[in-house]
Amino acid sequence: MATATAELAERAPDPAAPAQKSQLTRSRVRAAWLFLTPMLILLAMVAGWPLLRTIWFSFTDANLSDLSGAKFIGFENYLAYNDGEWYGVLADSEWWNAVWNTLKFSVISVTLETVLGLVVALVLNASFPGRSLVRAAVLIPWAIPTIVSAKMWGWMMHDQFGILNHMLMSLGLISSPLAWTASPDLALTAVIMVDVWKTTPFMALLILAALQMLPTDCYEAARVDGIHPVRVFFKVTLPLIKPALMVAVIFRLLDALRIFDLIYVLTSNSKDTMSMSVYARQQLVDFQSVGYGSAASTLLFLTVGLCVVLYITFGRVRFDGR
């Protein structure tokens, strides 16, 4: 749209018009800047400044007990070679373990949330009595603060007195109680389960919004032609909601890659579930190495950025709605 307008403006034959227009445009641009400035200042203060400070700290040997004594040490926090051994975040197997955990968590949980969210949205899009009530009820998991739901699930998943084991045992699905958050094979599954429970409503809501904007004529045509509903879903519904779906997925992906609270409350610093954020916090706070922890945070920032760029390039996501 924007380019089309510009082309039109270039071709405008009236010689008096550009001057007039530019005056109008100029005042509009001025107004735009006026309205944008407070927002930009705020963003620079709450997002830009901390980000730059973290990146700066990642090149120093800063320590939490005395931040003022930080000295510049170059890339040593990232990678350094000393006496035949590699040091730094990039040489730390625990960091790579955290990266791997985070990627696994993000891909599996976002996939599950998308599929389940789509199903829930399709159900909620159909008209049935009490629909608005159900729509509100579905949102409850999303509305509960993460710390609260993590703690709640922690108790429900307790191996000895948790209700989850009790239910599964009385249904006869398992023979002995499972140690959900303690067993190395189950811990990540447990975390993913809780995350899916919590964020499926968010996906459902975004997809539902897209579904409600679909034109009805395609569906009428399909009905007249007697096309099978499953075929209609894949040939009509899915392509039409794809742009909205892709944007919803990227929101979730950004969120999932920097997961911290859920994992920290459920399984604390355990290696089995440690995400990149948990790793960075442990270095920053528990070990007081602000420099090293900042290097991990910066790498986390770069990883998230890289994932988003890859996703936008290969998913051909467009944010202008075309």
Place this chain on the structure above:
Amino acid sequence: MKTHNSVKLFASAMLGAALCGAGPIHAATLAISCGAVGQELEFCKTGTEAWAKKTGNEVKLISTPNSATERLALYQQLLAAGAGDVDVFQIDVIWPGTLANHFLDLTPYAKDVVKNHFAASIQNNTVDGKLVAMPWFIDAGVLYYRKDLLEKHGAKPPQTWQDLTETAKKIQDAERAAGNNQMWGYVWQGRAYEGLTCNALEWVASYNGGTIVDDKGKITINNPQAVAAVETAAGWIKTITPEGVLNYTEEEARGVFQSGNAVFMRNWPYAWSLAQGPESAIKGKVGVSALPKGGADGRSAAALGGWQLAVSKYSKNKELAADLVMYLTSPEEQKRRAINGAYNPTIESLYKDQEVLKAVPFFGELYDTFTSAVPRPSTVTGSNYNQASNQFWNAVHAVLSGRAKADASLGQLEGSLKRMSRGGKW
């Protein structure tokens, strides 16, 4: 009535303040951070309230996370920011070295009473000649057992870990056969946190496997006894210990034991008064002994724990805060806490006090356990302690959860500790 009175009191206070104008404020409000494990918070509340009433000041309680690891992280953030919001900090026995810079020297307030406290505790809290904290209570790991079950099955409290394994297995199987399929033999603290360091240090020390790092800073953890100790513990998982222990802290273990679903439990003394409390399912059925030895030539080793009170350098009412600390660590208050809460006093004479011994008999019986408890290597490792301990508990946790073999894991630990300390120089 109470509300009414306090409203009146508030009104008159407001009036007084208005009349005095900009005059000096006499009553101050102090903030103290207390632990909330078991009954800690309640005792902290009653203790500080008594002081507040006596001196006419007010004390606010700030409850902190139960996990010691998380609590230290919170303190470090608060203190690094120089925040004066909290005047008195309850700190762990291993933290004076890490946090000393932020605390007030208590020597002028305490010089008359230091001699009454255990010399080791005072020494632990003295950093560079400054007394940065007053000892409040000491802790040492002890073994809780079900007297009734041991009697029923004709067993005695175990002397060695092998005894414990066998007895626990026997009773657990018999009780399960009798219908309680929730029964387990032994519960302890196995989450990857500071508590696991205490538990594992006890196993290793009981097998004469050293204390991870010795007094000189040399890394001693990679030895056959330590490997045997950790292997023994790994063998308990899923046989006498539920796998969930790998995510248990003190309170989860107590939850299982106190609801009657475990024969043995390793915990700190605080669990005693709760297990014997009116709401406990096992009231009157609990016994306490020293932890088992690691084999016939091993020894009984309890990890030394305990909590101190320190005054923040950033406090606005340092004098008052120091007075509160001296009150809370006084013999009278420690006696009250010992009798009602089973908190081990740091004052030697209280272990001979008849009222204390009547309430908590094992204080007398296990006196040697408390005085000879094994300290964690926090002094020699200094500011690296937290990181070293983290490496240790992760190495042990990997073995317990079956992801690594004990010898390989401890060998790797030795390597990473050497790297961290630049060859034991810390």
